[in-house]
Amino acid sequence: MDLSSHILVVDDDPELRTLIGGFLREHGYRVDEVGDAAAMRDAIARRRPDLIVLDVMMPGEDGLAAARRLASESGPPVIMLSALGTDTDRIIGLEVGADDYLAKPCNPRELLARVRALLRRRSPAGDGGTGTNGATVFGFDGWSLDVARRELRDPAGTYINLSDGEFALLRTFIEHPQRVLSRDQLLDYARGHNVDVYDRAIDSQVSRLRRKLNERGGTEMIRTVRNEGYMLLPSVVRR
Structure with a gap:
């Protein structure tokens, strides 16, 4: 308990x-x-x-x-x-x-x-998930994501608000960069196998996340791969 x-x-x-x-x-x-x-x-x-x-x-x-x-x-x-x-x-x-x-x-x-x-x-205790190898801060294309603090900052250092769903999706992309992820994989990685979510909800959250990244960064960050899923384009560096 x-x-x-x-x-x-x-x-x-x-x-x-x-x-x-x-x-x-x-x-x-x-x-x-x-x-x-x-x-x-x-x-x-x-x-x-x-x-x-x-x-x-x-x-x-x-x-x-x-x-x-x-x-x-x-x-x-x-x-x-x-x-x-x-x-x-x-x-x-x-x-x-x-x-x-x-x-x-x-x-x-x-x-x-x-x-x-x-x-x-x-839970912060769960922040050493797949692919993090104990790292809590990740950089990509000038951006910074602190997993432990749940903080996303743009290249200028400005804090960007994320919903829980957006954070879970971004973390999933960060842990699987430059790789096409299907909706099913995003559902599994970001929300867990026992949560009742739908493809359209994933599409909507990806769209909102992509809009927040594009507004600040000015370049395409998350690409839609037709009939396959989505991919984070920049490389990711652990800090």
Whole structure:
């Protein structure tokens, strides 16, 4: 059990909120519960959580708008819960910046598994992943990515905000430079085998990441290889 991880549950249904919060506490997490997006903002200001479980359909600011704002502010990772469970609904949730999406009603054990998977990817102890050989800072075409600090800086040294999904994708490209990666490989490397994501969500996140890199660097960094996948063009140097 990870007693240090703090989870914020945001849902306007008090019964479900209490059920989820209690289940997560039973498995060793510190949990706060709030009923809407405004209370979520106040809770984050008091103590930033390691992860947010966020309902989609809430009064006032809905979960999609809240997730989009959190992603733009490089907020904590988000697992969205929604009674809307079609593929399109899931894709929209992932495209606005959520890291995972579960349809209600969900099995609490599946939610727990996804919480654990997201927190593992966020853990500094896990930053010696495939291809890093213990290095935490990588340079490519004047850019710098500090894996341990989760910091991307452009050639001028300016910090660039990345969502969790964008960071996971960039790290995957950095660890497999100048190599074509299929969507399936990106799904496996960046999100893990047990997370429910879709090809279109990968395409959307690659597009956003590529736009951030191109805006600052001015040259093509990630190439689309027709019918095969994507490739990071610059060479990578460990520092």
